Amino acid sequence: MPEYLAPGVYVEEVSFRSKSIEGVPTSTTGYAGITRYGPVQYANGPGSTAPRLITSFTEFERVYGGLEPLRLGADQRVNYLAHAARAFFANGGKRLYVSRVFVDTDADPALARSGKLVAGVATWRARWPGEYGNALVDTRVVRSKNLAFKWPDDPNDILDKHLWGVQVRRATHGSVVELFTPMPATLPKENDPLVEGRLYVVVVDENGKQEFIDHNGNKVALPDTINDMQVLLVELRVLVYGPNGRLDNYENMSAGRTQHRYVGRVLHRDDPEDENAIVYLDYTADDAVPFGPARLMLDLRGTVQKRLSGGNDGTLPGPSVFEGKEADPDNVEVKATGLEALGEIDDIAIVAMPDAGALPDLELIIDASGRLIAHAEKYRYRIAVVDGPAQSSISEIREYRGKFDTKYGALYHPWIEILDPLVPVAPGVPPAKLLLPPSGFVTGIYARSDIERGVHKAPANEIVRGLTNFEININKARQDVLNPEGVNCLRFFEGRGSRVWGARTMSSDPEWKYVNVRRLFIYLEHSLDKATQWAVFEPNSERLWANIRRMVEDFLEVMWRDGALIGEKPDQAYFVRCDRGTMTQNDLDNGRMICLVGVAPSRPAEFVIFRVGQWTGDAKV
Structure with a gap:
């Protein structure tokens, strides 16, 4: 309690109410799988494994590439995760974390990162592996408007002249200028080649004195009159041409490390100003070389080959790669990968692996789906949406379902047919179609149902958006067989469209038969877990117990009013006990x-x- 040591008035803040519980998000989804580009931690190269939060498919395309097929070794494969992300947002999803997996084909760590373009002392490299990183990098020169000079009071103090004019704020220490003395008849145009003998680097000492350093490292004596010279500030414009018409334009770039818009900082490997940049500048020149910024500019401008090369999409990962590895607690450089990277994000409530159902062998599909389910069971507060194999008959999907027994997973069948968005429609030619696993569509429906109704509403009898047909037609007779076994069917109803027509988990325990019941308890347990951390190390007394009771009861009453719990009165919907009846003396001790x-x-x-x-x-009723 507070100490009162001297006479006076003491004003203290106290609380006379119970603490509140804020419900955790339930619609945040996580995918692990293969993409064309984007953040990844892989065996033979540097990287960052933190899954990126995506809030739209446009953002997904910028971070992880588009829908184009992947070239995994000699095989071309449908980009299932990208199509799943597109279906997720089309069906109402809002927040998606993506954990990219990648298996490199190059054993040399120095070449592991896809794409490189050598430019003398510097090298342009793709930030992440993938054929997507084979971008075209065009480094152009931008010459400023003419710079005038402000002359000092003492005309004999030549080196004390200071740059002055329109561009003076950017002509600071480390800037590259082009000096013409005497004045030429015609000044060079914006992107004309640079001449080493006309380039100088501005150096400002601790006293504010401004000097010009030439390519030999010597200080330059400037002419006595302003009419005898012309100075242009030289900067860079970097244009990065990516796939599908993508163009990243970086303006007002400088070559000096002390400059605010230093090209090596703006396009840094690990922490660029544009976190979605395709390329980065690998440059390790000596900072002590005064002419270094001009040398870097000459090398970047003089590069003949402009397109990066060597990037590839790797090979098809196995189930263990999709599962990934936990971060090494003794080495901060070794981060979690695959599904384990999603395990580090507390907000994720739904997980899926869109690539799992398309693995080339049934045993691999079963193994990958089992690892996805094990992930959901390990982290408790999430549910796995599982895809069955493509083109499964009713007997095959029943056999596949029989391999699992979990209350943390739900299986959906069949696969979904869409019009291939990469193939333009031509008159008289049948449109190209594509077969996709249902997990992308279903996870979006989960999120949509949670947002519109709440997690207590079963994510079923909901319309599936963005499809043309289902792989096979599930009629009532077939669902009569599949539904009791925990296979959630996707069906078409005349006049009502295509709908999810099942809401069961893959559990043999009747207490956890329904998806919404399992997810409701996940929501309740996770909310209690996060909201009651304050109680740890509080005095374990009646005061604490009463506070806990009131807090939980208030939260459950809101759930009851929202329709998540049954009962005409709160007493019929829930109870909360925290007293001597739930604890023994041994518990207290x-x-x-x-x-x-x-x-x-x-x-x-x-x-x-x-x-x-x-x-x-x-008759009487």
Whole structure:
């Protein structure tokens, strides 16, 4: 308690109410898989494994590349994760984390990063592996408007002249200038070649004195009159031409390390100003060389070959690569990969691996799906959306379903057919079609249902957007077989469109039969976990117990009012007990506070039954 040591008035803040619980997000989704480009941690090269948060498909294309097929070794493969991201946002998804996996084909760490373009003392490199990184880099020269000079009071102090004029603010220490003395009849145009003998680097000492350094490292004596010379500030414009018409334009770039717009800082390997930059500048020249900025500018401007080369999409990863590895606690440079990288993001509530169902062998598909389910079970507060193999018959999908028993996963069948967005429609030619796993569509529907109704609403009887057809037609007779076994079917209904027509987990435990019940408890448990961290090391007494009870009861009452719990009254919907009845003296002696929470979840009306019979006019009901 506070100490009162001297007479006076003491004003103190106290709380007379219980703390509140804020519900955790339930629609945030995580994918692990192969993409054309983007952040990745891989075996033979530097990188960053932090999955990037994506909020639109346009953003996905900029960070992870587009929908174009992947060239994995000698094979061309559909870019399933990109199509899944497109379907996710089309079906109502809002927040998506992507963990890219990559298997390099080059054993040399120095060449592991895709794409390189050598330019004398500097090298342009692609930031991430992938054929997408084979961009065209055009480094152009930009000459400023004419710079005038401000002459000092003492005309004999030649080196104390200072640059002055329109561009004076950018002509600071490390700037490159082009000096003409005497004045030429015609000045060079914007991107004309540079001449080493006309380039100088501005150097400003600690006293503010400004000097020009030539290519031999000597100080330059300037002419006595302003009419005898002309000075142009020289900067760079870097144009990066990526695939699909992408153009990244970087203006007002300088070559001096002390400059605000230094090209090596703006296009840095690990921390560029544009975090989605395709390339970075690999430059390790000696800072002590005064003419270094001009030398770098000459090399970048004089590069003949402008397109990066050597980038490839690697080879097809196996299930263990998709699963990934945990970060090394003893080495901060070794970060988590694959699904394990998604495990480090607490907000993710839905996970999927769109590439898993398209692996070339059934055993690989089963292995990959098992690792996805194990990931959801390990991190508890998330559910896995599992794809079955493509072109599975009713017997094959039943056999596949029988390989798993989990309350943290849900299986959806069949695959979904769409019009190939990469192939333009031509008159008289049948449109090209593409077969995709359902996980991208279903995870988007999960998110849409959560946003519009709440996590307690079963993500079923919801329209599937962006498709032309299902791979096979699931009728009632077939669903009568698949539904009791926990296979959620996607069906077309005449006049009602294409819908998700199932909401069951892959569990044999009837208590956890339904997806919405499992996800409701995930939401409840995760919210309690995050909101009650303040209680750790508080005095374990009746005051704490009462505070916990009130806090949880307030949260559950809101859930009951939202329709997540059944019961006409709150007493019928939930109970919260935290007192001597839930804890023994041994619990108290060992620092354990035990709160017992019981809720009555609302289960979906999976079977709507009307019983109709005849009755007579004088019958009593």
